[in-house]
Amino acid sequence: MMNTTTPSGSDTELDQIERLDAEPVNAAWKRKPLYEARKKIFPKRAEGGYRRFKWLVMLVTLGIYYITPWIRWDRGPYAPDQAVLLDIANRRFYLFFIEIWPQEFFFVAGLLVMAGFGLFLITSAVGRAWCGYTCPQTVWVDLFLVVERAIEGDRAQRMKLQDAPWTASKIFKRVSKHAIWIMIGVATGGAWIFYFADAPTLLVDFVTGHAAAVAYITVGILTATTYIFGGLMREQVCIYMCPWPRIQAAMLDENSLVVTYNDWRGEPRGRHAKKAAAQGLVQGDCVDCNACVAVCPMGIDIRDGQQLECITCALCIDACDNIMDKLDRPRGLISYAPGAHGRWRLRRCGQAFQLAHHLPPALAALHGCLVGGRSWPGLCAVVARPA
Ligand code: SF4
Ligand code: SF4
Secondary structure (H helix, E strand, O other), X not given: OOOOOOOOOOHHHHHHOOOOOOOOOOOXXXXXXXXXXXXXXXXXXXXXXXXXHHHHHHHHHHHHXXXXXXXXXXXXXXXXXXXXXXXXXOOEEEEOOEEEOHHHHHHHHHHHHHHHHHHHHHHHHHOOHHHHHHOHHHHXXXXXXXXXXXXXXXXXXXHHHHHOOOOHHHHHXXXXXXXXXXXXXXXXXXXXXXXXXXXXXXXXXXXXXXXXXXXXXXXXXXXXXXXXXXXXXXXXXXXXHOOHHHHHHHHOOOOOOEEEEOHHHHOOOOOOHHHHHHOOOOOOOOOOOOHHHHHOOOOOOHHHOOOOOOOOOOHHHHHHHHHHHHOOOOOOOEEEEOOHHHHHHHHHHOHHHHHHHOHHHHHHHHHHHHHHHHHHHHHHHHHHOOO
């Protein structure tokens, strides 16, 4: 029911009520929409030691994924000769010389727990090495970028093409790129199903239309997810979909190595060192060239400090080292370094302290070996158990 009574209190009384200077932090006029439109990133190709290491990791991981189902392993006349086979129909897992039956599945659980601990250990010692080098999302995005660069060129050409009108050349480039991406997706999904049946037989069945419906559905789903995640969404998957960046913050401490802009050396940044020196101003080593931003696959600026988006791929280290080489300044303006407190200690104590400083990660590695050592009996039990 509507309130029809007259509000009590005279104007004088109301004037005595002080209006406090307070404002809600989420006032309606301050609120921004939760949705933010994506700003397309055009990572420039990086050159350097970390990039070469990433190429190597990409080749090894993709090689393992695509080739493993085709490796043969002689187990005698009545067993499959595929080295790695997850034979769900007959409830057997074959991993080279290891054969796992359903009642032994706890061994697999144990191996997965060991792998989980290993991942935690690596993160606490060297940060998000998994994200930067071996995560399938990183590896496949790298592969998709190789295709994109081969067809559309490096950053500047791709940006130009993006803004260019739709000519026959642009349509041809775009169609070629997406066609190859989809083929990579099909190959990815295709390789996956070969882990679950005899690969040569399944390949023939698949191309002749005699494979089970689940095989076609699986390849379809994996083709779509590979194409969408690796080709279209890219960094969006890491930033918005993956829980790992949120979890691993809890595994880092000030001794964990993370990709770091050494601001104590780079600031104040500027492009005119001689002019600054003439004016008696001190200038840091950062020449504000943005090379580190241009190569970043996440489109961020590491000079702003640690960010959830940073996958520690170290490509900004390569880019900055190349700039420092050109300027004849020491490398390492961006480097793998411990967190803020650790950096403070490094700066105070100089290079000689570095060895002692890395003692905690070394102890973590030792702990890892011990965990691994404790796991050996379990592994031996799997291998040496009676058939
Ligand atoms: S690449 Fe190095 S010098 Fe250039 S902006 Fe980045 S940190 Fe500064
Ligand atoms: S800031 Fe550097 S390490 Fe982090 S994602 Fe970008 S390029 Fe990789």
